[in-house]
Amino acid sequence: MTNSYPDKIKSLPAQKGKVDTSSKYMLEAKDCKVLFAAYEPGTTIAPHKHDDADIHGVVIKGQIILTVNGITTKHGPGEWYHIPTGAEHATVFEQETEEIEYWFKK
DSSP states (O other): OOOOOOHHHHTSOBOOOSOSSEEEEEEEETTEEEEEEEEOTTEEEEEEOOTTEEEEEEEEESOEEEEETTEEEEEOTTOEEEEOTTOOEEEEESSOEEEEEEEEEO
16 A cells, blocks of 8 residues: 655554554654554444544545444545544545544543
8 A cells, every 4th residue: 555645754653553454653742642544445443442532533535434423424635523532433444545633632
């Protein structure tokens, strides 16, 4: 998979996750982590929760299909989404997608 993130972003520490069809880089700051992620078409992330983060994300390329607490929404380039702390959520990527997520510590 190729992604359009600049080399400086790609030089950040890789973030390992539950999905092998993605590339993720993490930037950490006080009380916030910033995740730069790219996903291949057909990638899914099973329902799960984050009890330690309030997540705000923006799609850079492609589309994210996000289900939060049973409500499904679609977000394209330039669109923001929110995953509240402790909310069960799952994602589907039907097309190559890049996004940036801000994980604010709780």
